[in-house]
Amino acid sequence: MKTPPIVSPQEWDVARQDLLVEEKKLTRARDALAAKRRRMPWMAVEKEYRFDGPEGPVSLLDLFEGRRQLIVYRAFYAPDVTTYPQGGGAYPERACVGCSFLADQVAHPAHLNARDTTLAFVSRAPQAEIQGLKERMGWELIPWYTITDDFDKDFGVDEWHGTNAFVRDGERIYRTYF
Structure with missing residues (x-):
């Protein structure tokens, strides 16, 4: 050496x-x-985005859970995600390797929530598959929603994972960071 x-x-x-x-x-x-x-300047979010959640349909505003700031991580978990299927399983047993590694690092949301911030994951997989993955991997504390429209495309995360930050003023939503 x-x-x-x-x-x-x-x-x-x-x-x-x-x-x-x-x-x-x-x-x-x-x-x-x-x-x-x-x-950084803020960009007004003019479009109404919808997601499926464990309790049914929700809006982007609902993802805030009443808090002022929202961090949305686009995790690659969907039928067409096939990262490292050889020997390690594929969808629906596993999500993107990098996205899974990041999910493993998410701590209890209490500290973020205390700072008026909500973290949410979004993916293209249906809720039944997301809930199964969360249970298998021990990610029960991560709020995770199904993308049902062009949210991922409109915010630059349709071909890769990514994090977008939003802030709300009443019912007005602004994109603040990517």
Whole structure:
């Protein structure tokens, strides 16, 4: 195994301080980019979008669950999704590998909800399949809806997974980020 140079504690401290300068520069750049993201203009959502949920049809406004902000993750789970079917199963037993990995990372929504934010997943699969997948994978806490119209196409997630953020002012909905 090829290793980096072995140095004294003093040389290590110098190297660490040099790296820290670069890390701080990156942190300041990331903070500036985050501020720019927060200043992005909003786009009014003029179309009425509908989804199927575990309790029946719902609107995009319903997905907010009364909160001000909504984060919608388009997860690839549908009859035509065939990521890695060899030896690992295919639809409906599994969803997109990357989308599944992301779903595995979703924690209890209480902290998001306390910040007036709702997270929802949407897919093209029917609710019966979504509910079965959620139960098999232990994703019961993720609100997950079936796309029934052009939502995915209109918001740039018809050919790939993606995250859109929305905010509402009363019943008006605005897209704030993708």
